[in-house]
Amino acid sequence: TTNSFDGIKKSVDSPSQVYAIVGKGQFFSGSFINLTGLSSESDTFTFSMWINQTPKNTNNQFLFDISSERMILGWRTSASNFIGLYDIQWRNFDSTPDFDTWHHAVFLCDTDTVSLFLNGKQYGEKLAYVNRQIGGSVALGSGYDKSNFFSGIIDEVRISTSIHSPDWIWACWENQREDGNFVDYGNPEMQDLPYITNDRGATNVTANSAWLNGNLVYPGSGATVVSVYWGTSDGSSDTGAWDGGSHTWLASQSPGDFSHEISGLSQDSVYYYRFMAVNDAGTAWAPETSVFVTSELWFEKISDARFLGLIPGEVKVHRKDSVIDKPLDVYYTSKGSALHGVEYEELPGVVTIPANETSASISIEPLPAYPMPKTKTLELELFSNCIKGNPSTVETKILVENLSSWQKQMEITFPGYTNDATLTNFPALIILEEGVARPGFNYADFLSSQYKDLRFVGKDRITPLAYEVELWNQEGKSYIWVKVPELTSSTSIYALWSKEGAVLPACTTNGSVWKEDYLAVWHMNDATPNTIKDSTINSFDGIKKSVDSPSQIDSIVGKGQLFSGSSINLTGLSAECDKFTFSMWMNQTPEDAKNQFLFDVFSGRIILGWRTSASNFIGLYDIEWRNFDSTPNFNTWHYTVFLFDRDTVSLFLNGEQYGETLAYVHKPIGGSVTMGSGYNGKETFSGIIDEFRVSTSIHSPDWIYASWKNQGDNEHFNSYAEVVLQAPQGTIYVFW
Numbered sequence: 161t162t163n164s165f166d167g168i169k170k171s172v173d174s175p176s177q178v179y180a181i182v183g184k185g186q187f188f189s190g191s192f193i194n195l196t197g198l199s200s201e202s203d204t205f206t207f208s209m210w211i212n213q214t215p216k217n218t219n220n221q222f223l224f225d226i227s228s229e230r231m232i233l234g235w236r237t238s239a240s241n242f243i244g245l246y247d248i249q250w251r252n253f254d255s256t257p258d259f260d261t262w263h264h265a266v267f268l269c270d271t272d273t274v275s276l277f278l279n280g281k282q283y284g285e286k287l288a289y290v291n292r293q294i295g296g297s298v299a300l301g302s303g304y305d306k307s308n309f310f311s312g313i314i315d316e317v318r319i320s321t322s323i324h325s326p327d328w329i330w331a332c333w334e335n336q337r338e339d340g341n342f343v344d345y346g347n348p349e350m351q352d353l354p355y356i357t358n359d360r361g362a363t364n365v366t367a368n369s370a371w372l373n374g375n376l377v378y379p380g381s382g383a384t385v386v387s388v389y390w391g392t393s394d395g396s397s398d399t400g401a402w403d404g405g406s407h408t409w410l411a412s413q414s415p416g417d418f419s420h421e422i423s424g425l426s427q428d429s430v431y432y433y434r435f436m437a438v439n440d441a442g443t444a445w446a447p448e449t450s451v452f453v454t455s456e457l458w459f460e461k462i463s464d465a466r467f468l469g470l471i472p473g474e475v476k477v478h479r480k481d482s483v484i485d486k487p488l489d490v491y492y493t494s495k496g497s498a499l500h501g502v503e504y505e506e507l508p509g510v511v512t513i514p515a516n517e518t519s520a521s522i523s524i525e526p527l528p529a530y531p532m533p534k535t536k537t538l539e540l541e542l543f544s545n546c547i548k549g550n551p552s553t554v555e556t557k558i559l560v561e562n563l564s565s566w567q568k569q570m571e572i573t574f575p576g577y578t579n580d581a582t583l584t585n586f587p588a589l590i591i592l593e594e595g596v597a598r599p600g601f602n603y604a605d606f607l608s609s610q611y612k613d614l615r616f617v618g619k620d621r622i623t624p625l626a627y628e629v630e631l632w633n634q635e636g637k638s639y640i641w642v643k644v645p646e647l648t649s650s651t652s653i654y655a656l657w658s659k660e661g662a663v664l665p666a667c668t669t670n671g672s673v674w675k676e677d678y679l680a681v682w683h684m685n686d687a688t689p690n691t692i693k694d695s696t697i698n699s700f701d702g703i704k705k706s707v708d709s710p711s712q713i714d715s716i717v718g719k720g721q722l723f724s725g726s727s728i729n730l731t732g733l734s735a736e737c738d739k740f741t742f743s744m745w746m747n748q749t750p751e752d753a754k755n756q757f758l759f760d761v762f763s764g765r766i767i768l769g770w771r772t773s774a775s776n777f778i779g780l781y782d783i784e785w786r787n788f789d790s791t792p793n794f795n796t797w798h799y800t801v802f803l804f805d806r807d808t809v810s811l812f813l814n815g816e817q818y819g820e821t822l823a824y825v826h827k828p829i830g831g832s833v834t835m836g837s838g839y840n841g842k843e844t845f846s847g848i849i850d851e852f853r854v855s856t857s858i859h860s861p862d863w864i865y866a867s868w869k870n871q872g873d874n875e876h877f878n879s880y881a882e883v884v885l886q887a888p889q890g891t892i893y894v895f896w
Contacts, residue, residue: 167193167300175301178313181210181262182336185315189214192302192309196763196828197736199295202321207233207267208332213312215259220308223265224317227304227763228296228731228831233267235310243283245274247292253284264333268323277326280333294319295734296763296831352441354380358434359417360491360510361544362452367427370452373544374418374435382440383411388420390433397436397445404431413437428455428482453483456549457490457542464557465504465524468624468665473524473556475540477511478549481518488513490520491543498536498558503527509543526558528666534622535560560624563617567658568605569886570598574651576869576877581862583647587673589717589870590616590627590655590878592638597875600883603634605658613662616642619652621886624665626672628695630683631718639718643673647866656886671697677857679735679829684850685719686712692721692728702728702835710836713848716745716797717871720850724749727837727844733854734830740804741855742768743867748847750794755843758800759852762839764827768802770845778818780809782827788819799868803858812861815868829854 169175174191177184186193207224213235224233232246235256242252245267253276257263266277274289275282297304301314316336324332335342359373372388389395391404399406407420418435425431430453435446457479465473477490491510500506505525513520524538541553572590577583594601606613611632616625626643644651667673673695674681680700687693689707694700704710710721710728721728742759748770759768765781770791772779777787780802788811792798801812809824810817832839836849851871859867869877 165195165198167195169193170306180313180315181212181338182316185210185313186301187313188301188310190309192306193300195298195300196296196830197734198298198319199293199732199734199830200319200321201293201732203271203291203293204321204323205267205269205294206320206322206324207269207318208320208324208329209265209317210262210315210336211235211265211312212262212315213256213259213310218309218311221310222299222303222308223301223310223314225299225302225304225308226292226294226296227298228293230304231269231292231294232303243276243278245269245276245287245289247274247290251287251289253287262337264337266324266329266332270323277329280330282326295731351378352381352439353444354378354384354437354439356386356435356437356444356446358446358448358450361450361489362431362433363544364421365452365454365545365547367454367547368425369421369423370425370431370454372420372422372433372435374446376413376415376418376437379413379415379437380439380441380444384413384437384439385409385411386413386418387436387438388418388433389436390422390431392429392431394432394449395434396449397434397443399436402434404433411439425454428480429453430483430486430488450545451486451488452545453479453488453547455480455483455547457546457552458549459540459542459551459554460519461554461556462521464559465526466559466561467503467526468561468663470526470528470666471663472526473558475522475524475554475556476519477513477522477542478519479513479546484513484516484518487515488545490545492522493541493543494538495541496536496538496555498538501527503536504538504558524556524558528670528672560622561615563615563622563624563656564886565659566613566615566656566886567607568656568883569621570601570655570883571881572653572655573879573881574647574870574877575649575879576873577647577649577651577866579649579862579865581860583860583863583866584645585676586644586647586863586866587641588644588647588878589874590640590642591874592640592655593636598880598883601880602883607658607660608662611638611657612664613657613659614640615656615665616640617654617656618645619654621654621656625653626667626675628668628673631685637718641673671695677855679737679740679854679856680730680733680852681854682835682852683718684715684721684852700730700733702730704728705841715848715850716747717851720745720848721836722848723836723845725844725846727841728835730833730835731831733833734828735854735856736828737856738806738826739856739858740802740829741857741859742802742804742853743800743855743859743864744852745797745799745850745871746770746845746847747797748791748794748845753844753846756845757834757838757843758836758845758849760834760837760839760843761827761829761831762833763831764829766827766829767838769843778811778813780811780822780824782809782825786822786824788822797872799872801859801864801867805858812864814872815865817861 175186175188178187221235241256244252275286355378362370387408389402391402395401460476462474630639681695692702709726710723713722756770767781769779776791779787810821837844
């Protein structure tokens with residue numbers, strides 16, 4: 161599927177590929193396939209597969225095992241040799257069928273019931289079931305812990321997030337089995353008939369003439385004759401019903417384009433034509449009749465499109481009301497600086513004006529683009545089936561906002577970044593507030609509700625920058641994250657505002673700031689009293705232990721969460737990457753409890769630990785504790801970054817490496833995931849956590865240092881210039 165949940169065998173050829181019921185399958189014998197990474201929160205599943213068990217008497221053979229909640233599909237589940245499913249207990253259906261025989265097994269896991277179909281029929285009773293989700297360690301052909309091996313061949317394993325009907329199940333069994341009668345195959349035949357089309361309609365149309373165009377795609381067998389018929393009515397496939405005339409190209413014609421000019425037509429009239437090809441095998445007509453009018457058509461530009469907010473543009477094509485009794489396909493070409501399929505949805509090149517209508521609309525749909533491009537153009541030109549009226553071409557634009565009309569601007573620079581490395585697409589924290597620290601800034605100057613007229617642009621004051629507002633507080637500080645394309649000591653960006661009627665840009669809500677390699681970004685302010693929101697497009701939102709547990713509190717960047725015997729459930733967060741960067745701000749309360757867990761991933765297992773032993777280390781657990789150095793001071797903010805490379809892990813504290821780089825056993829993220837405690841609710845952290853982020857790349861020391869200073873010492877890292885009126889741009893003419 162497009163989900164790409166590929167499996168990894170225990171080792172090379174273990175299991176081994178063999179001939180099976182449908183092509184090739186896998187022969188299991190003390191082997192398994194690791195499917196960890198497969199995940200779904202659906203409350204319904206259909207599991208289907210073909211099974212052929214070897215004569216082995218071992219009981220409790222597992223076909224499929226999911227560790228996170230847990231769910232097992234079992235074969236010979238007890239001394240009674242049942243087929244069963246385990247959720248919190250075994251649900252046994254009926255006896256395991258014959259060895260050395262192919263069986264199509266389908267498990268239907270509904271919301272609170274489970275049933276089994278074997279070889280197209282229900283097998284055993286429908287049983288009660290405790291709903292399970294898929295996540296954590298997942299194995300095919302054994303238990304997730306490499307036990308309870310299945311012996312035999314498995315083929316065509318499928319998982320659906322819906323319940324398949326008995327008819328569907330029967331059809332799959334009958335369609336796939338070796339001796340089924342589901343499909344009837346006829347004898348192969350040569351395609352003897354030709355294939356011809358009307359190409360893209362009539363061109364060079366005038367008041368009394370036109371060129372009729374066709375294309376012989378395939379001549380078929382034998383010598384082929386091509387003809388075209390036309391008239392004031394549609395003669396369909398009856399040569400005698402065409403009242404206008406015909407033209408023939410005698411045999412033998414080859415594939416290619418055909419054109420014929422006709423004249424003597426009447427102005428402001430509707431005409432029809434259709435191509436036909438004939439050979440010894442028979443007659444083939446173009447799939448449908450084409451319509452054209454000896455009347456003018458013309459474009460009308462209704463509106464330009466806009467990248468900001470992805471607002472579509474519109475162009476209309478019109479015809480006279482004297483030729484409206486039939487639908488009319490109007491072909492057009494497109495060109496311009498806008499890239500189709502990248503900056504706007506590709507246009508089909510044809511629009512149909514319905515019968516009894518004088519116009520039809522062409523919609524120009526902009527696509528999300530980052531960095532946001534400059535204003536782009538798109539030119540449409542009428543191509544066929546009409547007289548080209550005025551205008552026969554139209555230029556529309558996909559606009560970036562005219563930011564010169566925003567009244568207020570503030571330059572922002574980053575003198576606190578003095579390193580040589582250029583940081584690409586760096587999410588910089590911008591803090592706005594009234595007072596001497598932001599001379600001239602006043603919330604009253606925003607002219608669209610809340611912050612809808614807030615914009616950020618590059619040094620050219622033209623190129624828009626993606627941004628996200630974490631917290632907007634007109635009584636104090638507002639916290640905004642801006643995606644800076646290149647951060648250096650000389651980088652300059654501008655904040656703009658004071659514009660009536662502005663629309664909130666899509667970048668504020670679609671995760672554009674965090675698009676590159678962020679798996680999750682939690683600003684740690686409440687989305688609701690019971691949840692926190694992930695700002696990336698992945699939407700790995702967290703659920704608190706209970707309402708206000710942990711509780712929202714003033715923090716180092718806006719708001720954070722105060723943990724005290726509480727936790728946040730992040731189950732659903734998953735990634736198979738071999739690199740991770742975990743970063744967060746933390747401030748521990750004076751609590752003597754050891755082994756406080758900041759983050760716990762059950763499936764791997766990965767634990768980020770605080771005070772991990774009697775020696776009070778900061779550490780990480782994979783298969784054992786990897787301790788870096790002593791836990792720093794209480795009641796102090798610390799910027800903590802764990803870097804997980806393929807086989808090493810290191811820790812940065814407050815912008816500098818802390819302790820040595822240590823060996824590490826790579827673990828994926830999946831299964832039960834918890835922040836602020838162990839996955840089981842124990843080993844709770846006591847203190848505040850803010851700005852927790854997970855990235856699927858290794859952040860550089862320069863990036864880590866810049867993040868620490870930008871967030872923890874914003875007044876010295878950033879420099880905010882005095883607010884000024886933005887001068888209008890243009891040319892002034894004086895006449896006398």
